[in-house]
Amino acid sequence: MINRFKNKEHKKLLLNFTNYGIFQVFNYLVPLVTIPYIVRVIGAEKFGVISLAFAVSYYFRIIVEYGFSITGVQLIAQTKDDIQKRSEVYSTIITIQLILTVVGLLVMLILINVWPTLRAEQMVYMVTYIIVPANVFMALWFFIGMEEMHYLNIINLIGRISYIVLIFIFLRQREDYYIIPILNGGSLLLAGLASLVFMYRKFNIRYQLPNFAKMKLYLREGWPLFISNFGINLYRNSNVIILGAVSNMEIVGIYSAGEKIVKVIQSVFAPITQTLFPYVSRLRVSDPRKSFRSIKILLKYMVLLSGSVTLLILVLANPLTKLALGPELIAAKIVIQIGAFVILFGVINYILGIIFMTNFGLKNEFSKSVVITGIMNLIICYLLARKWNLVGAAIAFTGAEVLLFGLLVGFIFLKRKNWLTEINGT
Secondary structure, eight states: OHHHHHHHHHHHHHHHHHHHHHHHHHHHHHHHHHHHHHHHHHHHHHHHHHHHHHHHHHHHHHHHHTTHHHHHHHHHHHSTTOHHHHHHHHHHHHHHHHHHHHHHHHHHHHHHHHOHHHHTTHHHHHHHTTHHHHHHHHOHHHHHHHTOHHHHHHHHHHHHHHHHHHHHHHOOSGGGGGHHHHHHHHHHHHHHHHHHHHHHHHSOOOOOOOOHHHHHHHHHHHHHHHHHHHHHHHHHSHHHHHHHHHSOHHHHHHHHHHHHHHHHHHGGGHHHHHHHHHHHHHHHHHOHHHHHHHHHHHHHHHHHHHHHHHHHHHHHHHHHHHHHHOGGGGGGHHHHHHHHHHHHHHHHHIIIIIIIITTTTOHHHHHHHHHHHHHHHHHHHHHHHHHHHHHHHHHHHHHHHHHHHHHHHHHHHHTHHHHHHHHHTO
C-alpha cells in the first residue's frame, strides 16, 4: 500500500513537472522566436522603449500578486479537496487583486503625467499595463496549487502561438512598434479570461463575496511574501528602468535583450522547483522531516545541474547570442556572460528562500533578505550603470543574487534552532 502511494505521488510529480515545463517553455519560447525579428524591424532603440514599458508594468504586476503566487499555492494545495474552501480562497484572493489592479492603474496614470519618459510614449505604457489584469485572471497560483497545470497549458499555448503569428503578420516597419504591447497584452488577457471560465466550469469555483475580516487576514498573512516579491523585483527588474534613467533607449534595448536570454535559460529550472513547491508544502504538514530531506536532495541536484549550465553559457556566449538575438544585438553577449551566474545563484536562492524558508518558519527572514538585496541593487546599479552603462547593470544583476545568497545562508544559520525544532517536532 505504501509503495503504491509513493508511486502515485511520483507519477503526480512527474506529470506536474511536465505540465509546468510545457507552460514555461511556451512562455519563454516567445521572446526567443520573436526578439530577433522585432529588433530587425523596429531597431534597438524602440525595443528599449518596449522593454522599459514592460519593466514598469511588471512592478505593478508584482504589487497586484501580493505574494499570492506563493501563499495562494500553499492555501490551495492544502485545501484542494474541499470545494467550498477553495472557492473561498479563490474569491478572497481575486477580490484583493482586482482592487489592487484598479489602484495600480490610477498610479500609472499619475506616473505618465509626471514622468516625461513615460509621457512621451503614454499609449505604449497604458496598453502594456494590460498584462496586470491578464495575470490576475489567469490565476497561475490556483492551477499550481491544484496540481492541474495541463488545463492552463492548452489555453496558454493558443494565446502564445496567436501572439507569435500576429507579430509576424502585422509588425512590418519601425513605426509599428506600438503593436507589440497590444498583441502581447491582448493575447494574455484573452488567455486569462478563458482560464477564468475554465476554473468555473472544471473546478466548480463559485465566487463568494469575501468579508473584510477575511481579506484583512489574507493581506496580513501575505505581507511578508509581498515584501519579498517586491524586494525580488527591485533587483530582478529594476536595472532596465535605471538604465532608462541614466542612458539611452538603445542601451536599454541591448541590455534588456541579454538579460532576457539569461532569464529564459534560468526559467528551464522553474518547472522542477515549482512542481516540488506544493508537494513540499503538503508534506511539511504531515511529515516535516521527509519534507526537509526532499529539499536537501533537490538542492544537491539543482546545484550540479544549474552550475553545469552556467559554465556552458560562459563558454558558448558568442554563438548563443548570435543564435538567440541575431547579429544586430551581438553587443548583448557581455550581459549574457556576466549574467550567467544568475542562473546558478538564482536557482539556489529559490530553493533556500521560497521552498525552505517559507515552509519552515523563516518568512520574515526571507523578506528581510530580499528587501536588503533590492535596496542595495538600486544603489549599486545606479552607480555602476552611470559609469559603465549595460556592463555596470549586468554586474549589479549578478551581484544581487550573490548578495541574496549570503543573506539567506546567514539567516538560516542564525535561526537554525527555530527550524530544527519544527523539523524534529520538539
